[in-house]
Amino acid sequence: MKVGLITIGQSPRTDITKDIGPILQRAGIDYIECGALDNLSRVEIDSLGPESDKDYILVTKLLDGTEVKLSRSKIVERIQECISKLENQVEIIGLLCTGEFPELKSKRLLIEPSILLTKVVEALSPDISITILIPSADQERELREKWKDREGMIVIPISPYTSTPSDFRKRLKGVTADQLVVMDCIGYTLEMKRLVKNILKRPIILPRTLLASVISEVAE
Template sequence: MKVGFITIGQSPRVDVVPEIEPYLGDIEIIECGALDGLTLEEIKELAPKEGEYVLVSRLRDGTQVRLSREKIVKRLQECIKKLEKEVDIIGVLCTGEFPELTSKKLLVEPSLLLLKTVESLGVSKLGVVVPDPDQIEMTKRKWSNIADTIKVQSVSPYLGEKDELIRAAQELKDCDLIVLDCIGYNFNAKKLVKKITKTPVVLPRTLMARVIGELLEE
């Protein structure tokens, strides 16, 4: 069995894939990035303008990059087209919303998994952590139908801002459940937030990996 992972940044995602491999079993992984092969100047042209849907990812060298969803979605679809010829399942390494993406193979989107999982839990007060301050209002709208109260904090998963993550977690102590709403947050981030808040925390990368592992299991 082969699994494809597409990222809005550059592949390989050495910050994500090694951490989720244990949940996937003995499979071959093929990656594709929407920014693969682009120069820094070309990547800068994909930055969001005022009012555009902001996405945050990383380049191969670990640099954080801000992207416009509208400008990146076509390149993501090209990655799917490339991978669907080779793999059995495709996972999206981003929690942004991409309703226009299509695939001939099963496409696992963390944004939908997160929304449906949290909705099924009947949460009253939801805490959400996102990478960028410009994502806060958009995130409140995204989760507005899922819980009665939404509290959103922003901390980049790519800049090593441990103090900021601690601050954000302290702000969310009164929530029933916390979602780290970006594929960039790792298991250590989850452990830290859970330790501070004493609240269940949902990590998108492992949620997606567990679902893919379930689909692949013999």
């Protein structure tokens, strides 16, 4: 079976597939990628950035490793174009972003990590308390709306693209985490999950491996 993976940044996202590739391969799944920012100049990419703090902000990275912020309203059409490009080549499409995109349409099964995260947490317990990691403090408003049913949650901004292990240790030092930690960005790696687990001593949900596991489950 072949799966399409769509990033809001530039493809290929080898930083993501290094973690999810083995999971997909064990299930006999091949994948192809498409990026919403593929073939764009830096000037064109910059034009897709947020214009005010009221924008729904997404964070991704370019092929050269540069972190960029995008406006959801400006990028959603390009994500849809990737879906249209891939849906005649694959059986399943996985979105490599935990942002919310209710307007996306696909003729194929479209798996969105944002929905997986909220539903898995709900399934674990309606009342479970959570600590959430996000790439940027600029995203906190949208994050709190997304998780509005979780009162008293702790929100910790720390970039998966520019932060070092030392940055994680400093940022999380002294934090008393809730019952569950959600790393709410596809950019967080398996290595980062292990580091955070070692620091906070709590169960953790990592979106990229959750996505790959669900794709494998429905594909096998």
